[in-house]
Amino acid sequence: MKHSWRQHAACRGIDPDVFYPASDEEAEEAKAICGICPVRQPCLEHALANRERDGVWGGATERERRRIIRHRRKTA
């Protein structure tokens, strides 16, 4: 099933606003939830593959995901 990892997401049922913080500084709550999430890796890969622009995915903010993408390009 597509996106079956979502069924195990720690953020299920949590106010989505938490995952769309106004700034990286306000992303701590979302990151803490991602930190205990069993599907953090597939979630992050999904966001990277789909170029998700907004929100915290897989414990990474938009800025952090851009950094990951840059880093991977460099080391690819």
Ligand code: SF4
């Ligand atoms: S890593 Fe974070 S955003 Fe992704 S499913 Fe888990 S809790 Fe949700």
